Amino acid sequence: DAKTTQPTSMDCAEGRAANLPCNHSTISGNEYVYWYRQIHSQGPQYIIHGLKNNETNEMASLIITEDRKSSTLILPHATLRDTAVYYCISENRDDKIIFGKGTRLHILP
Amino acid sequence: DVKVTQSSRYLVKRTGEKVFLECVQDMDHENMFWYRQDPGLGLRLIYFSYDVKMKEKGDIPEGYSVSREKKERFSLILESASTNQTSMYLCASSPWTGGRGTDTQYFGPGTRLTVL
Numbered sequence: 001d002a003k004t005t006q007p008t009s010m011d012c013a014e015g016r017a018a019n020l021p022c023n024h025s026t027i028s029g030n031e032y033v034y035w036y037r038q039i040h041s042q043g044p045q046y047i048i049h050g051l052k053n054n055e056t057n058e059m060a061s062l063i064i065t066e067d068r069k070s071s072t073l074i075l076p077h078a079t080l081r082d083t084a085v086y087y088c089i090s091e092n093r094d095d096k097i098i099f100g101k102g103t104r105l106h107i108l109p
Numbered sequence: 110d111v112k113v114t115q116s117s118r119y120l121v122k123r124t125g126e127k128v129f130l131e132c133v134q135d136m137d138h139e140n141m142f143w144y145r146q147d148p149g150l151g152l153r154l155i156y157f158s159y160d161v162k163m164k165e166k167g168d169i170p171e172g173y174s175v176s177r178e179k180k181e182r183f184s185l186i187l188e189s190a191s192t193n194q195t196s197m198y199l200c201a202s203s204p205w206t207g208g209r210g211t212d213t214q215y216f217g218p219g220t221r222l223t224v225l
Contacts, residue, residue, distance in 0.1 A: 034213075043113075043199050043216030044152070097214060099144075099152040 004088045009104040018075040020103050022088030025069040033064060034097060035073045037084040044087065044099070047073065083107045112136070113217035115200050121223045128187040130220050132200030139205035141183035142214065143167075143175060145196040152199065158183055159205070190224045197221050 005023040012018040024033060034049040048055055048062045050071070055062045061074040075082055087102040116131035134141065142157040144167075154167030156175040164175050172194060176184045183202075187194055198221075201214040 036214075041219075043201070043219050044214075046213045046215065049213070098154075101149075101151050 004090055004100050006086075006088050006100065006103045008101070009106065011106045011108055012075075012078050013108050014080060015077055018073075018078040018082065018105060018107070020073040020075075020086050020088075020105065021070065022072070022090075023070045024088070024090040027068055027090045031090050033062065033068075033071050034089040035060070035062065036087045036089065036099070037082075038087070038102070039081075039084045047086075078105075078107045080107050080109060113200055113202055113215050115198075115217040115220050117220050118218060119221050119223075121225065122187075122190050123225050124191055126187075126190045126224075128190045128222065128224075130185040130187075130198055130200075130222070132183045132185070132202075132217055133181055134183075134200075134202035134215070135181065136202065136204070136215070137180065138202035138215075139180070140203045140214075141177065142201040142203075143173075143183065143185045144199045144201065145169070146199060146219075147196050155185065190222075192224050195222060195224045 032049050032051050035047040036044040037047055038044045048057055048060050050062045050064050064071045085102040085104050087099050089097050113134045122128050139160055143155045144152045146152045153169050155169055155173050156164055156167050158164045158177045161177055161180050174186045197219050199219045200217040203214045
């Protein structure tokens with residue numbers, strides 16, 4: 001089962017792009033990379049996921065390296081409401097996803 | 110929009126009480142999950158269910174049981190609440206992926222349970 005490594009915390013200025021890295025060097029070929037975030041006092045919220053190709057939706061972009069050992073979540077124009085804990089997940093055990101400690105992202109005004 | 114609701118946002122119970130936490134989803138999802146979240150430990154899976162009347166133990170099932178009598182409802186039961194079960198409890202649901210991989214989980218707002 002793949003494990004992920006993320007920085008404990010990051011700061012980003014409001015209006016700038018927030019780039020959150022994630023290492024998943026033991027990921028296997030059929031394991032997806034998922035990103036969730038959790039705003040204080042709320043349940044986790046799905047952001048985006050991908051397998052090999054880069055993905056983009058209305059919330060974020062996901063860049064996956066060619067060897068699939070790492071990925072970056074990009075919030076193109078961070079706002080104060082993006083302050084949250086961001087979880088990178090690349091573990092697939094029978095439809096169970098395993099949350100790690102995540103990255104606490106602080107958006108600075 | 111997918112909606113997962115939990116019966117209470119805040120709950121205070123006494124040691125030894127039987128506690129029921131209810132979760133309802135409105136998207137006809139096959140899979141439902143119960144997690145607890147504690148500072149420094151992240152989210153930990155307690156139990157999950159693939160279908161009505163089916164249940165599987167997660168990583169920390171001790172002290173808990175579950176019930177899934179209807180597809181939309183998944184209940185977490187603390188048979189005899191203890192102070193170490195004070196935590197944030199999160200319910201989630203997801204559609205069945207047919208083994209293609211983990212699909213998106215949709216979470217409820219959480220229930221903060223305090224056991225005195």
